[in-house]
Amino acid sequence: MATKRVIEVLPGANAVTRRAAALIEAVGEDSASRGDPSTLGTLDTLVLAGGNTPRRVYEHLVKSNAEFVQARLRDLDAEDTQVYGPPFLYAHVFLGDERCVAPEHERSNVGMTRACLLEPLGYAEEQIHLPVGAGEDPQKAAREYEREIHRAFASNWEVRARVEQIVRGDALDGPVPPPDPERWERFDLIMLGLGEDGHTASLFPGSPALEETGRWVVATEHPETGETRLSLTYPCLARARRILFVATGAGKAEAVRRTLEPTPDETPTPAARVTCPNGEILFLLDDAAASGLSDDLRNGTPQEPEA
Numbered sequence: 001m002a003t004k005r006v007i008e009v010l011p012g013a014n015a016v017t018r019r020a021a022a023l024i025e026a027v028g029e030d031s032a033s034r035g036d037p038s039t040l041g042t043l044d045t046l047v048l049a050g051g052n053t054p055r056r057v058y059e060h061l062v063k064s065n066a067e068f069v070q071a072r073l074r075d076l077d078a079e080d081t082q083v084y085g086p087p088f089l090y091a092h093v094f095l096g097d098e099r100c101v102a103p104e105h106e107r108s109n110v111g112m113t114r115a116c117l118l119e120p121l122g123y124a125e126e127q128i129h130l131p132v133g134a135g136e137d138p139q140k141a142a143r144e145y146e147r148e149i150h151r152a153f154a155s156n157w158e159v160r161a162r163v164e165q166i167v168r169g170d171a172l173d174g175p176v177p178p179p180d181p182e183r184w185e186r187f188d189l190i191m192l193g194l195g196e197d198g199h200t201a202s203l204f205p206g207s208p209a210l211e212e213t214g215r216w217v218v219a220t221e222h223p224e225t226g227e228t229r230l231s232l233t234y235p236c237l238a239r240a241r242r243i244l245f246v247a248t249g250a251g252k253a254e255a256v257r258r259t260l261e262p263t264p265d266e267t268p269t270p271a272a273r274v275t276c277p278n279g280e281i282l283f284l285l286d287d288a289a290a291s292g293l294s295d296d297l298r299n300g301t302p303q304e305p306e307a
């Protein structure tokens with residue numbers, strides 16, 4: 001199935017931050033309000049990204065949910081304050097990539113997302129599913145994180161399976177048939193940054209990780225520093241309902257152009273190879289990051305899905 005790409009060019013980095021935050025705050029709204037049996041029992045899921053552009057989105061989310069944060073800091077029971085906060089605060093949260101360092105290390109995406117979003121907004125540990133980058137064996141850490149992702153989705157499989165029985169009108173007695181992971185291991189929103197070399201998550205140009213077709217998490221290396229990392233792969237990213245790229249600043253203009261409007265002789269960037277067959281890829285760009293694009297693309301002419 002082709003991937004639908006949408007480009008939004010906004011006037012400045014702050015507008016990109018606000019728009020990205022609003023899209024994250026919408027996670028869980030539709031499944032909560034839609035009442036569609038096919039989403040009952042599914043987890044609301046959000047995949048965070050590392051980097052400064054995503055971090056600004058997290059900081060904005062904490063500010064815009066200050067009332068909920070204050071109530072939590074006062075440790076008031078939500079019943080008393082009627083401050084439950086929007087559904088995204090109850091989503092299950094994952095991370096697109098981690099540097100292989102301890103969470104306390106200044107380069108850790110786990111440390112950054114916990115400090116900038118998860119702790120201030122009071123996410124419970126049972127909602128949080130993050131890779132463990134520090135350790136001797138990055139390949140083993142990659143396999144363990146992949147297991148953690150499947151465990152998270154399986155955590156409510158019985159609810160999901162019972163709902164599927166109800167939706168099908170099956171009798172509810174007897175054993176619960178295993179539900180279909182293909183249908184319900186989906187990420188509502190995956191946020192991704194874009195590097196100046198066109199990398200995303202920790203999928204770097206020329207990396208063997210770009211050719212992974214089965215595993216959802218692999219160990220990779222930064223091409224210049226050799227830093228070991230863990231990254232979600234294209235097969236995992238393809239399980240999103242929406243992928244949200246955020247890129248701002250003139251420094252990203254060439255990476256954006258090469259990702260969205262490559263010349264025939266240019267190798268597709270790692271970001272260009274991300275697909276979302278069951279949803280859409282939204283590029284949130286400020287004017288500076290979009291400055292290398294053609295007028296058509298900058299003005300939001302929907303891109304013809306790839307053949």
Ligand code: 6PG
Nearest residue numbers: 050051052053193194195200201
């Ligand atoms: C990482 C990120 C990486 C990042 C981009 C954009 O761990 O570095 O996952 O993919 O999102 O490099 O980072 P900036 O927003 O800081 O430019």
